[in-house]
Amino acid sequence: MRTLAQDVPKQLDREIEVSGWVHRIRELGQVNFVLLRDRSGLVQLVFNDKIDYTPETVLTVKGLVKANDKAPGGAEIHPTSVTVLSRADQNLPVQVNQDPDKYPLEVLFDNRFLSLRMPKLRAIFQLQSALLKYLSQFMHTEGFFEMKTSKLVGSGAEGGTGLFSVEYFENKVFLAQSPQLYKQGMISTGLERVFEISHAYRAEKHDTPRHINEYVSFDVEMAFIESEVDLMNFEARLLDFVFTQVGQNNQAELELWGATVPAPGAMLKAPVVGHDEAKDLITKITGKKVFEINPEGERALSDWALETHGVDLVFINDWPRKKRPFYTYPTADGTKTHSFDLIFRGLEITSGGRRINEYAMLLDNLPKFGMTLEGLGAYPTIFQYGCPPHGGFAIGVERLTQKILGLANVKEASPFPRDRKRIAP
Amino acid sequence: MRTLAQDVPKQLDREIEVSGWVHRIRELGQVNFVLLRDRSGLVQLVFNDKIDYTPETVLTVKGLVKANDKAPGGAEIHPTSVTVLSRADQNLPVQVNQDPDKYPLEVLFDNRFLSLRMPKLRAIFQLQSALLKYLSQFMHTEGFFEMKTSKLVGSGAEGGTGLFSVEYFENKVFLAQSPQLYKQGMISTGLERVFEISHAYRAEKHDTPRHINEYVSFDVEMAFIESEVDLMNFEARLLDFVFTQVGQNNQAELELWGATVPAPGAMLKAPVVGHDEAKDLITKITGKKVFEINPEGERALSDWALETHGVDLVFINDWPRKKRPFYTYPTADGTKTHSFDLIFRGLEITSGGRRINEYAMLLDNLPKFGMTLEGLGAYPTIFQYGCPPHGGFAIGVERLTQKILGLANVKEASPFPRDRKRIAP
Numbered sequence A, B: 001m002r003t004l005a006q007d008v009p010k011q012l013d014r015e016i017e018v019s020g021w022v023h024r025i026r027e028l029g030q031v032n033f034v035l036l037r038d039r040s041g042l043v044q045l046v047f048n049d050k051i052d053y054t055p056e057t058v059l060t061v062k063g064l065v066k067a068n069d070k071a072p073g074g075a076e077i078h079p080t081s082v083t084v085l086s087r088a089d090q091n092l093p094v095q096v097n098q099d100p101d102k103y104p105l106e107v108l109f110d111n112r113f114l115s116l117r118m119p120k121l122r123a124i125f126q127l128q129s130a131l132l133k134y135l136s137q138f139m140h141t142e143g144f145f146e147m148k149t150s151k152l153v154g155s156g157a158e159g160g161t162g163l164f165s166v167e168y169f170e171n172k173v174f175l176a177q178s179p180q181l182y183k184q185g186m187i188s189t190g191l192e193r194v195f196e197i198s199h200a201y202r203a204e205k206h207d208t209p210r211h212i213n214e215y216v217s218f219d220v221e222m223a224f225i226e227s228e229v230d231l232m233n234f235e236a237r238l239l240d241f242v243f244t245q246v247g248q249n250n251q252a253e254l255e256l257w258g259a260t261v262p263a264p265g266a267m268l269k270a271p272v273v274g275h276d277e278a279k280d281l282i283t284k285i286t287g288k289k290v291f292e293i294n295p296e297g298e299r300a301l302s303d304w305a306l307e308t309h310g311v312d313l314v315f316i317n318d319w320p321r322k323k324r325p326f327y328t329y330p331t332a333d334g335t336k337t338h339s340f341d342l343i344f345r346g347l348e349i350t351s352g353g354r355r356i357n358e359y360a361m362l363l364d365n366l367p368k369f370g371m372t373l374e375g376l377g378a379y380p381t382i383f384q385y386g387c388p389p390h391g392g393f394a395i396g397v398e399r400l401t402q403k404i405l406g407l408a409n410v411k412e413a414s415p416f417p418r419d420r421k422r423i424a425p
Helices: A005-011 A105-110 A119-141 A180-191 A228-249 A251-256 A275-286 A295-309 A359-369 A379-384 A397-405 B005-011 B105-110 B119-141 B180-191 B228-249 B251-256 B275-286 B295-309 B359-369 B379-384 B397-405
Strands: A015-027 A032-038 A041-047 A058-067 A075-086 A165-168 A171-175 A193-201 A214-223 A272-274 A313-317 A339-344 A347-355 A390-396 B015-027 B032-038 B041-047 B058-067 B075-086 B165-168 B171-175 B193-201 B214-223 B272-274 B313-317 B339-344 B347-355 B390-396
Touching: A005 A015, A005 A032, A005 A041, A005 A058, A005 A075, A015 A041, A015 A075, A041 A058, A119 A193, A119 A228, A119 A251, A119 A397, A119 B119, A119 B180, A180 A193, A180 A214, A180 A379, A180 A390, A180 B119, A193 B193, A214 A228, A214 A397, A228 A251, A228 A313, A228 A339, A228 A347, A228 A390, A251 A397, A272 A275, A275 A295, A275 A313, A295 A313, A295 A339, A295 A347, A339 A397, A347 A397, A359 A379, A390 A397, B005 B015, B005 B032, B005 B041, B005 B058, B005 B075, B015 B041, B015 B075, B041 B058, B119 B193, B119 B228, B119 B251, B119 B397, B180 B193, B180 B214, B180 B379, B180 B390, B214 B228, B214 B397, B228 B251, B228 B313, B228 B339, B228 B347, B228 B390, B251 B397, B272 B275, B275 B295, B275 B313, B295 B313, B295 B339, B295 B347, B339 B397, B347 B397, B359 B379, B390 B397
Parallel strands: A041 A075, A272 A313, B041 B075, B272 B313
Antiparallel strands: A015 A032, A015 A058, A032 A041, A058 A075, A165 A171, A165 B165, A193 A214, A214 A390, A313 A339, A339 A347, A347 A390, B015 B032, B015 B058, B032 B041, B058 B075, B165 B171, B193 B214, B214 B390, B313 B339, B339 B347, B347 B390
8 A cells, every 4th residue: 555755744654555656765885765756745764774776666665664754744754675677777867856947948858758767847737737627617617518519610719810621521621729719609509608628739840938829728718798807707707716716725826936826816816907098007107108909018017906906917908909809899989899808917817808699790890801701611600690798718727827826928828838949748 | 686486486576586498488468478597497587568589589687586386496586677688590500498209309400509408408417527527536536547648649549440630731640539548558657547538430321229439438547456346346336326316416307308327336237247147147037048248139238238237338348359359358367358347327337347467478369359460550569668467447437328328329428419410520
């Protein structure tokens, strides 16, 4: 019966069995130490003999638990038997017990099966697992239906640029940029409230610390809303739940990165500023006239929100029509849209808004975006079949992970990131 | 403040507001009825005037709730005001209030945004949402980490046949058939226990009621197992949890299909038979000599399990080596493997097994499958870095949905199914 490393200190003076990877070896001559790593943490093994296991070798060890203030958790194991389950090679391209900062990002990505063993990098995906859990838990509790829609589509939701093409038998199809059209279709079937957590693809050629070509999109759509305000309120409650749970249950991962999440309730106080007001604010804060809300502006707004509202998240709504996709619902005067972004610590993590649900309005809007009905397949029929007012939003899961932990590059939040040059491992 | 259809009977003699789709119209002259449909069910509206809303038009209705034994839930609404939120066209290609059996499957798929409004078809995806919830809930409770791995890969996990290719910038990559290689990589990073729910792709040309070219795969991998028996025991506990939850919380969906799930605890009694024993059993039951375990044989085994063990699920283990993928761990005598299938009501819903975790054994195995180290990218390095004994399994989410509800074709369990000819909507 195996004991996890974290539970060893509870077994003082008992004979137990642990299994894991040789994390670090320290040989002093008479007394030699092995730190063994498992999914729960580290445990110290004490040997009198020379250590003949290489780092990363997998062992099962039986032994007696003894108190030792200097060992992790205040206990160590004096082995009575050791079984080697799998030997690791002598020279590994990455040293797992070193700080990841010692290696260039490209080396960490090239040797991903090793670098993910580093406790600090592994923590990224332990946290991400928790995010997936809490996001989905909140949605099910709120009565949303989880769906999985096709990623092989005939055209793009965002206007046809930036699509990867797939040879599909005798046809050519594309990898979906988002489940946008399907989630609108699904709410109109009467499910009313849906969400999906799936991969999405953007064939963007540029390489920045904010972009990734394959990412995980958390998508939400809900019917019978009045305006984007309902969506922002809902997202605030959702993220407040997620931040609260992470703060309670993922302290170990946060500490490894010196990170914190907004305190319980803080997210509910995130300010909402209109697009034009946001530009004025940025000008006022930075002293520079801005024409677009750029990354520097997004950082300035986050700082402003933290100072004035105690939370480093800010919603920007009332976006100009031409800056949003064709399906966005315009304001009554036709100049702006019922749409919003959410900025978290200087990075847009969400785009959302009310969608056009009237066929005539869609027809009127398409030429403004150089689009035609024909290019949209069955999508426009949704609005001929009776479609309630609705809207939704999407959160990039890697970006959310990145900003919680303070990762420099969003690719660090993908276990096997894909960019223009990287397609392996 | 909106009231859902299911809650109307609790509001007798009160003025309330409901919203939904016009499901059915019955005009008797003096008294006319509209059944309004929302995500929770149906509510009857009573009018004295002629009805001028077409089916599927979306309404918000205010009115007084009155008792009526003949109305759904024993209550109906006498409207005081009606707002039309969205008008539906006069002639819809599918009548939502009819039984789906009245239409060929292809018509239901061609008009998916309408046919999914049929309560019976919508129920498939309400049930599927519950399955996604309970599968994931069990895994998180058991301490597994949820991961999302890349679907753009350099080669296939199952030997290179049946892959869709993607134009990826200057390169050609493939859509992943399964997260097999990544999930082995992830357990070896020390996460030890992982799961993923993502799309998977098979470029199989044949068109059968059991196959689908894009499906949702629920994948599990765990380290430090002894053999496939640990995996079968774990899957039995997982499915027992899922069946129990569905039986408690999804009676409405089950009833629409006249379906039942195995009773709580039944799954834990599912028999395990060896591959050769299974063939003998099939011969004995059907009176026909079998050379392969074919669909007919799988049905016979399920019936046998139900009769003898009270549950229509049966594990088949000890598969011959050449019938399993290259990464499957062989038995000590080298003829068979530590692998298994799970048959549910005559259909394989799971394949799984212990994996090879020794580099030398992998090297020895590859030529037997006509494979080379080079074709596997970084995968073999996992076993040079120290990799514990491990294994896992996968459940096809559409197949599980299909067999719970008794759907004739697995494509019915995909909201937007893809087959060789179907790429829309």
